[in-house]
Amino acid sequence: MAKYPSNGTYDDVNLILRLYEMRREERMRKARGWFVANFHVQTMDDLAKVAPVGSEDNASMRMVVSYWEMVASFVTSGVLNEEMFFQSGREMLLVYGRVKPILAQMREANKDPFAFKNMETVSESFIEFLNKRAPGSYEAFAERVNKR
DSSP states (O other), rough: OOOSSOOHHHHHHHHHHHHHHHHHHHHHHHHHHHHHHHHOSSHHHHHHHHHHHTSHHHHHHHHHHHHHHHHHHHHHHHOOOOOHHHHEEEEEEEEHHGGGGGHHHHHTTTTTTTTTTHHHHHHHHHHHHHHHTTHHHHHHHHHHHHHH
């Protein structure tokens, strides 16, 4: 009997490697660095202060969040194996945790109930996956990455 599941494919591996390369692109690295250091919002007013519309910071926020929404869409559409993604995609949980407090407000403001739905769906499944393997591990992760 196999020790590890074999439901991932070489295509999954290649896509994960390509997604990693995209995260290493200079502008994306800068955006990710800004997001991790600065994006701690609870309301749309907080968002307007941290990343005003038209600002470089707003562009960074949109770049990071839309990147992870795109990645999550690969998982929800079945293009990328979910469990294989969970092995290396924990950064998405950081982004989701930071955006989650304003998701409903963002959806309402943009009149789009599906905004960032892929990231939300995959992140919630990811949280279940982590806590099934190691109960409390997501909560410990979230506490660590959401400290100011």
